[in-house]
Amino acid sequence: MATPEYTPFVFLLLLFQSGVWGVPVCQTPQESPTCGYKSCHATKPGMLNVHLVPHTHDDVGWLKTVDQYFYGDRNDIQHAGVQYILDSVVDQLLKNPDRRFIYVETAFFYRWWKQQTDDMQNTVKQLVNEGRLEFVNGGWCMSDEATTHYSAVIDQMTMGLRFLNDTFGHCGRPRVAWHIDPFGHAREHASMFAQMGYDGFFFGRLDYQDRNRRMVAREQEMLWRxxxxxxxxxxxxxxxxxPNGYNPPEGFCWDQSCDDPPIRDDPDLEDYNVDDVVTRFLHIAHGQALVYKTNHIIMTMGSDFQYENANLWYKNLDKLIRYVNQMQSNGSEVNVLYSTPSCYLQELHRVNLTWPLKGDDFFPYADSAHDFWTGYFTSRPALKRYERISNSYLQTCKQLEVLGGPISRKGPFGAGDSETLKKAMAVAQHHDAVSGTEKQHVANDYARKLANGWAHCQVLVSNTLSSLSGSSAPRVYCEHLNISVCPLTETMNVxxxxxxxxxWPVRLPVNGTAYSISDAKGKVVPVSQATAAVRRGRGYAVNELLFQVQAPPLGYSTYSVSLLQNGPPSPPSPLPRAPTAVQNKVWVLWYNASDGNNSESIQMSGAYIFRPNTSTPFIISKTAKIETLQNSVVQEVRQWFSPWVSQVVRLYTDSRALELEWTVGPVPIGDDLGKEVISRLDSSINSSGVFYTDSNGREVLQRRKDYRPTWNLRxxxxxxxxxxxINSRAYIKDDKDQLTVVTDRSQGGGSIQDGSLEIMLHRRLLYDDVRGVGEPLNETSDIYPEGLVVRGRHLLSLSPPAMAADTHRPLAQEVVLQPSSMDFEKEFSGLQAVLPPAVHLLTVSQWDQDTVLLRLEHQYQASESKEHSQPVTVNLQKLFxxxxxxxxxxxxxxANQWKDEMTRLDWKAESGTHHTGVTNQLCLLSPLGCVKTADLL
Incomplete structure (x- = not known):
């Protein structure tokens, strides 16, 4: 049996149906003779070919909500209506077969498509089949690349691409990834795009120093390894x-939101300007050609929510192409044409050059010397956490939908579905959603959509559990255990x-003082003062019942909880000891945020930008009030640094990691200064300015203080x-020790001092950073009108470097896909056997009636673990x-292309490599033998 090459991801469609061979839904019609690369206009050898790409960038929420953007509501905030853009573009494409347009955000196109008549849908299909309307990227949204987890990115891309595939077949499949607006670019995103079959990737933002160097070296196009x-x-x-972010060249914007003059081509009129327009355009084109490598250059003709009146754009673009190309008869060597990113990419491929290699990523991003877009790594930490646990619950929902069968969607608890949460989660991946860079009312709308998705999934989950357990008793879902709020019933399941x-440790709110728990030992401890304070009337339990649960793979366990002693009301939490100087290597500190009153720069901290006004953080308190607890389940030190900052250090019995639970807020602003609150871990590790962070929760990259691999940083x-x-973990190490921090949401951080890691927890700012959002990041709520309170966890492990990955990899997965506490009966596992430690079950999702989508991944990097970075075999016949x-x-x-039909353009790279070799493989045993694995993530 042949051994396949290493692939961390294996993507399969499993067909389930008693006695019937099913076929997955995946359209692969005969290719139209004119779509894709075959639809491109001819270029002219020996000339400078200028590819004009008409496009619109439609944020799936930012200054307005998704709904407001689609319908064109609240134009007092921003004039934008996506439905009118698509109406107008289709109308204008029909008027001239030479015209082209690209569209990106499937979340909007899906809505528009559902409202169209059959005739209009057929018209649009014809435009797509002829390559006149082309989809690029094609995900539900254009995801953020810093604060998204790879599993959620894959889900949202799958949703968008499946709709395009089912609707338009082969001609609807994008060839190019298009991330023109995200604020920095992750290596893992490029890896995912490669494994999704894309031939190329274009973006608009990178560090200003990096861009300047690349322009001089003509390295603005590269091969990203x-x-x-x-x-x-x-x-x-x-x-x-x-070349211009994603905007048109200066002076060549012809949208209703633009101020540039139209092309006035009547020679009898006094304001005739064709000669001036052509001269300026040729000057720009020749200048752009000097910083790119071939005789092909690209110009993005469009911007945010443009083409609502597409006639303005196309009428002037038609003239621009005609008048510039007429100059060829006078010796001009510039040829202008309507194009798309894929057509431009095809011409670059035909040139057959050797391209520079890129092995790291494009973080952090700065657009000027004091303007680093690193604040959004942490902005809106509560929303970031809600997005992360929503991803976990969505995976649970999808799994139980498969395991429960049709009754999960329509059962004793009514009609449930996973689609609502899928769409809400897909929208949340947008680069102005989970990033935290939207207006407050938009952030509220994202959270509302997620909550609505939870409600739909809870009905589905209840139906499945009723079917599996044989009991239709009402289900209880514990959504607020982080503040010890949950109705207690006699059975508790995970x-x-x-x-x-x-x-997994469970902490249930109780009022009794002693309980018996089936198959577990529990202890009652008083609710901390910080937890009682943060509830704000949402729960009144005075104690917490602590016990450790054991849950089977893809399954649940039942624990019966019985009150043994109610007794007198529990006394309040013990009074803390007198203030004591805690010799603590975990500090909570803050940076004062810049208000722009600075001699070096007027830049302020805001939703995007992190700019402290000093390089030294302020210590909230060198002393802390402390309270200690110790029993057979947990050792716990509760620390109060100030009325708005507290921390709990926990070590559960047999735990692999120390838990730090932090509670921050309301952040005080009485001094008229915004604050950036951090947790700093100091150690004796000799890290030598080097630390490591994950990329979208998957592979890990090395970072070095004040250093960039591809240019000399100033x-x-x-x-x-x-x-x-930091999406899931970061660490520092030397030859003897590795200190790893696993986070429960995306956060920003660094190693400013040797032996130290700092992670930003919370941000409260009083000024807008002038990047478009137009309001300060000053979060409040009905419950916390004086300022948002946020609670989270860090898991710390200290181990020899050779063994560290064997601990932090599974820890990170447990935090990302955390067990769900709910009330039901029996014990159940959806798997016949436990998967090997190196293999992660990434996706189990219903695809159609008899087909299930399964993704498995080998989750260890090459050479990361002596034991687990090795070949693994999984028997699919004995899986479920x-x-x-x-x-x-x-x-x-x-999931939008058969693997054996996936072909990609080949590119030649310069000598040198960032590849470290392959040691691990994943072989899948199935009815077809050992299935060859894909060239996947």
């Missing part, structure tokens, strides 16, 4: 940097979405310029306990 584990070219992706058993912000996104597998069909990562 996006994985240290995958054999090239599995994760290689051609990547191009657009569902585990991971494919291996987990041991550091102008010693704190903000050394902050990086309730499902019969009759066949396997392999697809690409995004």
């Amino acid at each position: 996006a994985s240290e584990s995958l054999t090239p070219p599995m994760a290689d992706l051609f990547t191009g940097i657009l 569902y585990n979405p991971l494919a291996r058993p987990v041991s 550091q102008s912000e010693p704190i903000a310029g050394n902050y990086y996104p 306990s309730t499902l019969d597998m009759l066949g396997v069909s392999e697809m690409n990562l995004s």
Whole structure:
């Protein structure tokens, strides 16, 4: 049996149906003779070919909500109406077959499409089949790259691409990834795009110093080697940097929101300006050609929510192309044409050049010396946490939908679905959603959509559990255990979405003083003063019942809880000891945020920008009031640094990590200064200015203080310029020790001092940073009108570097896919056997009636773990306990193309490599034998 090459991700469609061979839904019609690369206009050899790309950038929420943007509501905030853009563009494309347009955000297009008549839908299909309307990127949204977890990104891309695939077939499949607006770019995103079958990737933002160097060296187009584990070219992706962000050249914007004059081409009129327009355009084109490598350049003709009146754009673009190309008869060597990113990419491929290699990522991003976009790594920490636990609950919902069968969607508790939460989660991945860079009312709308999705999934989950347990008793869902609020019933269950058993601590709010728990030992401890204060009337339990649960893979366990002693009312929490200087290596500090009153720069801290006004953080208190607890379940030290900052240090019995629970807020602003609150961990590790952060929760990259791998950095912000996104974990190490921090949401952080890690927890700011959002990041709520209170957890582990990955990898997965506490009966596991430690079950989701989408990944990087970075075999025939597998069909990562039909453009790279070699493989045993694995993530 042949051994496949290493692939951390394996993507399959499993077919389940008693006695019937099913076929997955995936349209692969005969290719139209004119769509895709075949639809491109001819270029002219020997000339400078200028590819004009008409486009609109439609944020899936930012200054307005998704709904407001689609309908054109609240134009007093921003004039934008996506439905009118699509109406207008289609009308104008029909008037001239030479015209082209690209569209990106499937969340908006899906809505518009559902409102169209059959005739209009057929018209649009024809435009797509002829390549006149082309989809690029094609995900539900254009996701953020710093604060998103790879599993959620894959889900949202799959949703958007599946709609395009089902609706338009082969001609609807994007060839190019298009991230023109995110504020920095992650290596893992490039790796995912490569494994989704994209031929290239274009973006608009990168650090100003990096751009300047690349312009001089003509290296604005490159081959991004996006994985240290995958054999090239599995994760290689051609990547191009657009010349004007994503805007048109200066003076050539012809939207209703623009002020540039139209082309006035009547020679009898006094204001005739064709000669001036052509001269300026040729000057810009020749200048742009000097900083790119080929005789092809690209110009983005559009911007935010443009083309609502597409006639303005196309009428002037038609003239621009005609008059510039007429100059060829006078010796001009510039040829202008309507184009798309894929057509431009095709011409770059035909040139057959050798391209520079890129092995790291594009973080952090700065657009000026004091303007580092590293604040949004932490902005809106409560929303970031809600998005993360919503992702976990969505995976539980999708799994139980499969395990429960049709009754899960329509059962004793009514009609439930996973689609509502899928769409809400997909929207939340947008680069102005989970990033925290939206207006407050938009952030509230994202949270509302997620809550609505939870409600739909809870009905589905209740139906499934009723079917599996044989009981239709009402279900209780504990959504507020972080503040010890949950109705207690006689049975308590935990569902585990991971494919291996987990041991998980549970803390239930109770008023009694003694309880018996089936199959577990529990202890009652008083609710902390911080928890009681943060509830604000949402719960009144005075104690917490602590016990450790064991949950089977893809299953749940039942624990009966019985009151043994009610007794007199529990006394309040013990009074803290007298203030004591705690020799603590975990500090909570803050930076005062810049208000722009600075001799070096007027830049303020805001939703995007992190700019402290000093390089030294302020210590909230060198002393802390402390309270200690110790029993057979947990050792706990509760610390109060101030009325608005507290911390609990916990060590559970047999735990692999120390838990730090932090509670911050309301952040005081009485001194008229915004504050950036951090947790700093100091150690004796000799880190030598080097630390490590994950990329979207998957592979880990090395970072070095005041250093960039691809240019000589002139550091102008010693704190903000050394902050990086931490999606799930970060660590420092030397030859003997590795200190790893696992986070429960995306946060920003760095290693400013040797042996130290700092992670930003909360931000409250009093000024807008002038990047468009138009309001300060000063969060309040009905419950916390004086300022938002946020609670979270960090898990700390200290181990020899050779063994560290074996601890922090599974820890990070447990935090991302945490068990769900709910009330039901019996014990159940959806798997026949536990998956090997190196294998993570990433996706189990209903695809159609008889087909299930399954993703498995080898989750260790090459050479990361001596034990687990090795080949692994998984027997799919013996995987599930309730499902019969009759066949396997392999697809690409995004499930919109059969794997054996996925072909990508080949590119030649300069000598040198960032590839470290491949040691691990994943073989899948199925009815078809050992299925060859894909060139996936």
